[in-house]
Amino acid sequence: MTALxxxxxxxxxxxxxxxxxxxxxxSIVRALASGEEAFCGSxxxxxxxxxxxxxxxxxxxxxxxxxxxxxxxxxxTLRRDDLDARFxxxxxxxxxxxxxxKTAWQPSTT
Amino acid sequence: MTALxxxxxxxxxxxxxxxxxxxxxxSIVRALASGEEAFCGSxxxxxxxxxxxxxxxxxxxxxxxxxxxxxxxxxxTLRRDDLDARFxxxxxxxxxxxxxxKTAWQPSTT
Numbered sequence: 001m002t003a004l005x006x007x008x009x010x011x012x013x014x015x016x017x018x019x020x021x022x023x024x025x026x027s028i029v030r031a032l033a034s035g036e037e038a039f040c041g042s043x044x045x046x047x048x049x050x051x052x053x054x055x056x057x058x059x060x061x062x063x064x065x066x067x068x069x070x071x072x073x074x075x076x077t078l079r080r081d082d083l084d085a086r087f088x089x090x091x092x093x094x095x096x097x098x099x100x101x102k103t104a105w106q107p108s109t110t
Numbered sequence: 111m112t113a114l115x116x117x118x119x120x121x122x123x124x125x126x127x128x129x130x131x132x133x134x135x136x137s138i139v140r141a142l143a144s145g146e147e148a149f150c151g152s153x154x155x156x157x158x159x160x161x162x163x164x165x166x167x168x169x170x171x172x173x174x175x176x177x178x179x180x181x182x183x184x185x186x187t188l189r190r191d192d193l194d195a196r197f198x199x200x201x202x203x204x205x206x207x208x209x210x211x212k213t214a215w216q217p218s219t220t
Contacts, residue, residue, distance in 0.1 A: 013210045014136050021128030087207065093199055100123045
């Protein structure tokens with residue numbers, strides 16, 4: 001299994017914005033902001049795995065994260081260097097907004 | 111007819127990013143960047159009106175644009191001051207990206 005990761009040159013700003021413009025994905029980006037690699041199950045533990053599968057894909061295909069499979073686990077890093085190189089200041093700007101990525105995720109009650 | 115416009119304090123960064131993260135909406139923002147009010151039919155003239163109705167709503171509800179009805183026409187401005195006040199540097203950063211809002215819009219051939 002090799003996840004498809006666009007090269008830095010292939011990033012498109014509109015796609016990156018669309019990827020970042022969602023409460024769960026914004027939480028993921030904030031959780032990964034330190035740059036440390038994280039096990040995918042530990043990043044937003046309250047969100048069901050089936051919901052996350054879609055979000056990993058959107059984040060990966062736009063270039064926001066890198067996925068590294070290891071055995072049956074998946075490890076995630078924020079592609080901070082690549083994003084900073086292509087869109088200087090964007091991540092800093094988003095992470096400096098206190099509310100970004102902090103909307104509590106509410107499980108559906110239906 | 112009074113369009114619903116959120117106050118500056120109601121803006122949410124994730125919603126603004128989602129609004130900006132679309133090729134047609136990015137083109138609209140670029141076209142309005144000068145700050146001049148524009149007739150809605152003149153901004154992205156190649157895009158069908160039925161397609162645009164949805165995009166005006168997304169842009170308006172997130173706080174990116176202001177709509178002013180005048181007779182049967184609708185005039186649009188970018189809420190640049192409000193966006194700059196809430197998310198300083200964001201619009202400048204996006205508009206400094208040469209490709210942002212310049213993806214040619216392709217009419218569907220189906």
